Amino acid sequence: MPDFRFFEPLGPLALGDLAKAVGAECPEAAAGLSIEGVAPLDRAGSQEVAFFADRRYAEALGATRAGACFVAPAHAERLPKACVALVTPEPQIAYVRACNALHRARLIPPCDSFVHPSAVLEEGVLLAPGAVVGPEAHIGRGTRIGANSVIGVGVTIGRDCEIGANVTVGFALIGDRVRLLAGARIGEAGFGVAGGREGAVDIPQLGRVILQDGVSVGVNSCIDRGAWDDTVIGENTKLDNLVQIAHNCRLGRNVLAAAHTGISGSTVVGDGARFGGRAGIADHVNIGAGATVLASGGVMRDIPAGEAWGGIPAMPARQWFRQVAALTKLAQGRSRDGRNEHE
Structure with missing residues (x-):
């Protein structure tokens, strides 16, 4: 349930x-x-x-x-x-x-106070102007909530966390020492659509988001809640600005993702994997522990642990470099009028 x-x-x-x-x-x-x-x-x-x-x-x-x-x-x-x-x-x-x-x-109901009476705030919690805390939310000791941020119904946030301005958190369980920078969106509905005779229909997303201890999420990044399973981000994983993590993804510990990385639904990422800027990952892909996706790499299939892949579609880096070098030599061998100089 x-x-x-x-x-x-x-x-x-x-x-x-x-x-x-x-x-x-x-x-x-x-x-x-x-x-x-x-x-x-x-x-x-x-x-x-x-x-x-x-x-x-x-x-x-x-x-x-x-x-x-x-x-x-x-x-x-x-x-x-x-x-x-x-x-x-x-x-x-x-x-x-x-x-x-x-x-x-469950949504935040109309209330006379920015903090719902049933919410629990431990000692030392600081709320900036305009911050909203919904019913039955629990915020741990020493956590700071930025201006105009919204903490949804039932959300749990651990101790010594930093929640920036204009952040929204819903359907989520968050550990200690987590940083969510300005504009981050945690727990919104994942992109699930069913096609029918009357057109596309949104599939209700009934899962959660779990952010483990020490996770950092950059400015305007989005982590979608699961369709049914949870979306899980492992300990000490660091996400740059404008990163998209889709529903049901499971990222391990110490994963690094540079800006504009997009990881599609139900992808599993091993501990210590790294993603260069604008890396794109197809859905239902497994990225092995310690693997690296080079900048702008487009991953369509599983990557074994410890390997570096790049290109579109992504392939082992050495193979990609060889292909790029061969194409460069081929292009340089053509004259200005478009004919091959060796013809």
Whole structure:
């Protein structure tokens, strides 16, 4: 289930009512089943509903423990007997609607004070003018919150942290000695979109962001909360200005990312990896511990531990340098009229 500190449960709902609301077919015998939430196929329990729309997860479909699952007609027979098939031509769209029917993000309500009465501020916390602290937030001793920054509902921030001006933090658990410089955005919704007959639909993002001790996040950088899994930034990792970390990413300890680095969703980065300026990483890629992506490198596949890669698409650095040298020699061998001098 989503973390109740950040998401309000709206269930339970009868499965028949839920199926009708989202446009799926439900067997009459299962209409009274109580559904409390949504979850991925491999994590859902008997009172949760999942969906199947990607062949990569075919194995999880046959082993799921979900109480019900949105599936296309062709896949209904592949579900375990204990899982109710909710048949629909658009399983992911039905799942999106179910998310919205069963979970709602908790937002800061109207309040007469900038600091909600239920928030907990330890000794020595300093709030600059205009800072807002939401319900049930907890801020540790010695932490400083900059002007006009907003700390969302249920957020936990550790001790001796520095939160700059105009920072927003939501759906997040933050360790000690973390620095978030001006304009950083932590915990906003990741870029999840499902395509349907009526156009693109935003997929609710029900995960969190976890920043471990000693993390630094530069000016105007963004770290998105997970779609379901958490987005995790390991101890002492340092992110420069204008860095984008997408949903479900997991960065290890002591990772360094220079300005304009963009890491796409569900990428895993090992300890001590380094990214030059404007490095771009495709989704679902594994970057090994100690690996280096050179400036402007465009990574489309896994990088082994300790290797340096560059170019677009990225390849081992020595191979890239050889290719650049060969192309340079080829270009220099052409005359001004465009013909090769050796012809």
